[in-house]
Amino acid sequence: EDQVTQSPEALRLQEGESSSLNCSYTVSGLRGLFWYRQDPGKGPEFLFTLYSAGEEKEKERLKATLTKKESFLHITAPKPEDSATYLCAVQIGGATNKLIFGTGTLLAVQP
């Protein structure tokens, strides 16, 4: 069964305290892995797409990496404005190119 699991469910950091969020997946025919950021009461906002193992992408304090079984979202020296829920989604092949979403990691960065 295709599955995406994110950990931890919630993470509290002090401002400047770097950490990583994990997204592990068991799917057939991976076409892409996506990271989104979601603020409370709003729609998800796109961050990164990764296509193959070994690929890395960066944006400000965020860096996403991909292996054959998991992806990490590294947050370096976070600020309070980085507080949000981070969603991982995997797109698999086939007729529908279906997206499978994880349940998200709720990140709180305290000043």
Add this chain to the structure above:
Amino acid sequence: DGGITQSPKYLFRKEGQNVTLSCEQNLNHDAMYWYRQDPGQGLRLIYYSQIVNDFQKGDIAEGYSVSREKKESFPLTVTSAQKNPTAFYLCASAPRVSGANVLTFGAGSRLTVL
């Protein structure tokens, strides 16, 4: 600016009533989607559409209906047959269905059944 507009942002419904959630996009995207988000669960696909006058069921289509009469619009009706409709509903669009597409999401509509 291009984007997706969902309305209303908040909606209250009595049991037994149908309600329709609006979704409009000005991104010229072919594909549109409806997702449902519940606490502790990942986004789940309700319906999606690749072109005008065509749409397919997602994983949880029971109790919902959609139409795609215009490229820009993809309204979702939550019918009285949906047993647990209280949720946060998200509309999204993408340039096309095939390939690894980035979804653009609307701000969501929160439906509460009284």
